[in-house]
Amino acid sequence: MVTHVRAEAQGDERGALLSxxxxxxxxxxxxxxxxxxxxxxxxxxxxxLSLAGLLKHVAEVEQGWIARAKGEPPAVKRDESNWHECFRLTGDESVESQLAYWEKVAAETEAFVRSVPTLDDTFALPNDPWFPPDERVSMRWVVLHLIRETARHAGHADIIRESLDGASAWDLVAKEQGTSWG
Structure with a gap:
């Protein structure tokens, strides 16, 4: 990614991971x-993949993993019959509504990660065929997993956006900051 993370400003491992x-x-x-x-x-x-679909997917995935870590069911249940719906907007969903939802999910993630007694606390992985049976993972693992999942899709998003209108990640950082680069 094209931005700089000031992990030292957060002062701790949780802050660095969340940053x-x-x-x-x-x-x-x-x-x-x-x-x-x-x-x-x-x-x-x-x-x-579309950008709107990636946006919806990463928000759902993040919410689902934090719910699992809390011992709660995900807000949206996906199975063989509807898994593909997490990659496209449906009904009255919009980019704006998905961004707002993801902002809420991100705030809940941060509050939860900061609230657990230790990042070494564990929870059971789902009983899905792609996970080892009876495996437990730490809170640290779930945050690292979310970083990996989000980074993977951020790379996809870079390629999709550049294919749409030629805007690179560098261009978008400059646009967001109201500057230009180069």
Whole structure:
């Protein structure tokens, strides 16, 4: 990603992890900056991914993992019949509503991560075939997993956005800051 994380300013491991997660969220948020709903829903590459769909997906994934870590069910239940719906906006969903939802999810993530007694606390992974049976992971693991998941999709978002209108991640950082680069 093209921004700098000042982890030392946070003063602790939790702050550093949350800062890196926020940085990756920013890459996806910037990728939809200035786009119409139609552009954000566009699929300009061989992939079926759109920026709007990535935005919805990362918000749902983050909420779901934090819910699991809390011992709660995810807000949205996905299974074989509806998993694909997390990659496209439906009904009255919009980029704006998804950004607002993700902002709420991010605040809940930060509050939860800061509230756990230790990042070494664990919870059970879901009983899904791609996870080892009876595996437990730490709170640290879940934040690192969210960083990895969000970063992966931030990279996809960079490519999709550049394919839509030529705007690079560097261009979008400058646009967000009201400056130019280069």
């Amino acid at each position: 890196f997660l926020a940085e990756q969220r920013g890459g996806i948020r910037r990728a939809v900056l200035g786009l119409t709903e139609e552009q954000a829903a566009g699929k300009p590459s061989a992939s079926e």
